[in-house]
Amino acid sequence: MQKSLIERHFKLAEHGTNAKTEIIAGITTFLTMAYIIFVNPSILSESGMDYGAVFVATCLASAVGCLIMGLWANYPIALAPGMGLNAFFTYGVVMGMGYSWEAALGAVFLSGFTFFLLSVFRIREWIINSIPMSLRLGIAAGIGLFLAMIALQNSGIVVANEATYVALGDLSEPAALYALLGFFVITALAHLRVTGAVMIGILGITALSMLLGHNEFGGIVSMPPSIAPTLMQLDLAGALDVAMLSVVFAFLFVDLFDTSGTLIGVAHRGGLLDKDGKLPRIGRAMMADSGASMAGAALGTSTTTSYIESTAGIISGGRTGLTAVVVGVLFLISLFFSPLAGSIPAFATAGALLYVAVLMAGSLAHADWNDATEAAPVLIAALAMPLTFSIAEGIALGFVSYAAIKALSGRFRDLNPAVVVLALVFSAKLLFLD
Numbered sequence: 001m002q003k004s005l006i007e008r009h010f011k012l013a014e015h016g017t018n019a020k021t022e023i024i025a026g027i028t029t030f031l032t033m034a035y036i037i038f039v040n041p042s043i044l045s046e047s048g049m050d051y052g053a054v055f056v057a058t059c060l061a062s063a064v065g066c067l068i069m070g071l072w073a074n075y076p077i078a079l080a081p082g083m084g085l086n087a088f089f090t091y092g093v094v095m096g097m098g099y100s101w102e103a104a105l106g107a108v109f110l111s112g113f114t115f116f117l118l119s120v121f122r123i124r125e126w127i128i129n130s131i132p133m134s135l136r137l138g139i140a141a142g143i144g145l146f147l148a149m150i151a152l153q154n155s156g157i158v159v160a161n162e163a164t165y166v167a168l169g170d171l172s173e174p175a176a177l178y179a180l181l182g183f184f185v186i187t188a189l190a191h192l193r194v195t196g197a198v199m200i201g202i203l204g205i206t207a208l209s210m211l212l213g214h215n216e217f218g219g220i221v222s223m224p225p226s227i228a229p230t231l232m233q234l235d236l237a238g239a240l241d242v243a244m245l246s247v248v249f250a251f252l253f254v255d256l257f258d259t260s261g262t263l264i265g266v267a268h269r270g271g272l273l274d275k276d277g278k279l280p281r282i283g284r285a286m287m288a289d290s291g292a293s294m295a296g297a298a299l300g301t302s303t304t305t306s307y308i309e310s311t312a313g314i315i316s317g318g319r320t321g322l323t324a325v326v327v328g329v330l331f332l333i334s335l336f337f338s339p340l341a342g343s344i345p346a347f348a349t350a351g352a353l354l355y356v357a358v359l360m361a362g363s364l365a366h367a368d369w370n371d372a373t374e375a376a377p378v379l380i381a382a383l384a385m386p387l388t389f390s391i392a393e394g395i396a397l398g399f400v401s402y403a404a405i406k407a408l409s410g411r412f413r414d415l416n417p418a419v420v421v422l423a424l425v426f427s428a429k430l431l432f433l434d
């Protein structure tokens with residue numbers, strides 16, 4: 001009886017999937033993104049926020065987003081507070097511009113609300129649907145490269161260098177070795193079509209590192225810390241200050257294009273697009289995103305967004321919202337299993353992220369490399385994401401180069417009004433706001 005209810009709500013058979021596959025997919029996605037439960041509080045607490053409260057807010061905001069996305073939009077896409085957005089919150093808005101973290105939370109709320117309004121009035125759909133195919137391909141590949149960059153940094157394979165910006169890290173370090181081993185194992189298992197390859201890789205590396213003494217078993221269960229220090233602490237009046245307008249706009253801009261890029265990339269990979277290359281329930285997906293961002297700001301975390309790591313579950317066969325619901329439930333359970341969840345080290349998820357990057361970079365094969373006016377913007381969009389550490393900047397640079405190259409080549413028929421408007425807005429932003 002209950003099974004048929006699940007079957008009917010998520011339309012499992014229609015999507016060529018079943019409950020077992022969806023649950024494995026949900027666990028897989030959760031394992032690839034569980035690092036955020038610990039990384040987010042450590043970044044946001046540098047702005048003065050309470051670590052334990054942000055830990056709880058992170059789990060709850062993620063759960064809210066995943067449950068709305070799963071139950072209402074029926075997509076296998078999970079949400080959590082976004083990397084990049086959290087760094088902008090702490091290092092840009094609070095430490096850089098000197099705003100209080102309460103006002104910064106207010107700005108996160110307002111940008112989420114504006115995002116919601118853009119969704120209601122379908123302006124956002126117009127923006128997303130007018131993205132040319134080559135930019136979509138470049139965006140999907142760029143997100144893959146951005147993900148690879150996060151993984152390579154987290155595991156110390158790529159390190160900062162004053163002269164060259166980046167350099168190879170010490171590959172004899174355990175973290176780098178575990179990340180590479182995980183990547184090799186996951187790639188081989190996936191090639192051999194082993195179900196849950198990504199999950200097996202993450203858990204295997206976690207177990208091995210514990211056995212060899214490179215990772216501590218931190219216990220299993222504990223009660224969640226108090227959320228009181230950040231709950232409803234957002235300062236809306238402070239965020240409404242005229243000076244904060246550019247901050248609200250920056251959060252909105254990054255979230256809108258981060259989310260658009262992620263949804264396109266993930267949906268492309270999961271075959272979730274319709275025959276016109278559009279995401280059928282994109283409005284609902286966007287509202288899950290903006291709703292979770294508003295809830296997250298009230299709970300005490302920076303912008304919550306759709307996660308590229310969802311691709312890991314999609315590769316494992318996840319096709320419906322049941323996958324996202326499983327992720328949401330696991331985030332709720334994490335509240336009580338913080339020591340266990342904390343035992344999965346970043347180097348164990350790095351291999352999985354690298355594997356997802358390989359798959360996402362595959363969209364480069366579909367670009368038209370014989371037409372330089374199409375190929376150049378693909379490269380710019382893809383390359384800019386890891387190098388600027390931002391999905392949104394990559395999209396902005398991709399649009400500007402697409403419009404400029406097409407116009408200078410006299411290929412005006414390839415330009416539509418939305419592309420021209422967006423290219424002008426992005427140019428103004430890149431020149432005057434950054």
Ligand SMILES: Nc1ncnc2[nH]cnc12
Binds near residue numbers: 081084085258262
């Ligand atoms: N900002 C972001 N956007 C999409 N996926 C992410 N995964 C981690 N951070 C992300």
